[in-house]
Amino acid sequence: MLITVADLQLDPVEFDEHFSPDAIDYSPDIRQVGVLDTKGRADLIEEHRGHKQVVPDIRVRGDYAGRFEVPCARCVEPVEHPLEGSFDLLYRPIRVDAGAAERAISTSETEIGYYNGDGLVLEDVLREQVLLSLPEKTLCRADCKGLCPGCGRNLNIEQCSCESTQVDPRWSALSDLRSKIKS
Ligand SMILES: [Zn+2]
Numbered sequence: 001m002l003i004t005v006a007d008l009q010l011d012p013v014e015f016d017e018h019f020s021p022d023a024i025d026y027s028p029d030i031r032q033v034g035v036l037d038t039k040g041r042a043d044l045i046e047e048h049r050g051h052k053q054v055v056p057d058i059r060v061r062g063d064y065a066g067r068f069e070v071p072c073a074r075c076v077e078p079v080e081h082p083l084e085g086s087f088d089l090l091y092r093p094i095r096v097d098a099g100a101a102e103r104a105i106s107t108s109e110t111e112i113g114y115y116n117g118d119g120l121v122l123e124d125v126l127r128e129q130v131l132l133s134l135p136e137k138t139l140c141r142a143d144c145k146g147l148c149p150g151c152g153r154n155l156n157i158e159q160c161s162c163e164s165t166q167v168d169p170r171w172s173a174l175s176d177l178r179s180k181i182k183s
């Protein structure tokens with residue numbers, strides 16, 4: 001859904017959208033399960049700079065809720081993450097701040113994003129919110145045993161025969177050292 005500056009110049013835009021799992025590309029290992037719901041509104045905020053320049057910023061605020069699956073960092077089994085949150089963000093046209101690097105950025109400006117072209121794509125706002133809300137590392141359980149480095153079996157589900165012969169690399173370094181001392 002594109003929220004254009006032209007639309008916002010007439011009226012604030014209210015949205016109540018339901019995105020199917022294929023509507024938004026997150027990243028290859030993040031899967032949306034079921035519908036992502038979002039509801040909110042967008043307003044035009046005209047930022048006056050100097051005498052003539054008026055910058056059309058878009059403020060977008062709303063709530064979202066959806067379910068996601070992310071692979072466990074150790075065993076790669078999918079782990080479900082229900083997400084729910086709200087956002088209140090300001091987007092500025094992308095070219096406006098170019099070449100103005102020396103302009104002091106106050107702390108209140110750190111939340112500013114940028115939009116490209118005629119307006120803001122709501123799907124982009126949600127992608128960003130979801131990526132920011134998911135934890136950096138997901139484990140299916142705190143004591144996940146992961147995959148056997150020898151045979152790739154999921155050690156939470158089954159034992160494998162190579163496990164007993166698998167030697168921790170720190171120990172093998174030590175036994176190398178021992179054999180060198182002996183010889
Ligand atoms: Zn796991």
Ligand SMILES: [Zn+2]
Nearest residue numbers: 148151160162
């Ligand atoms: Zn194994």
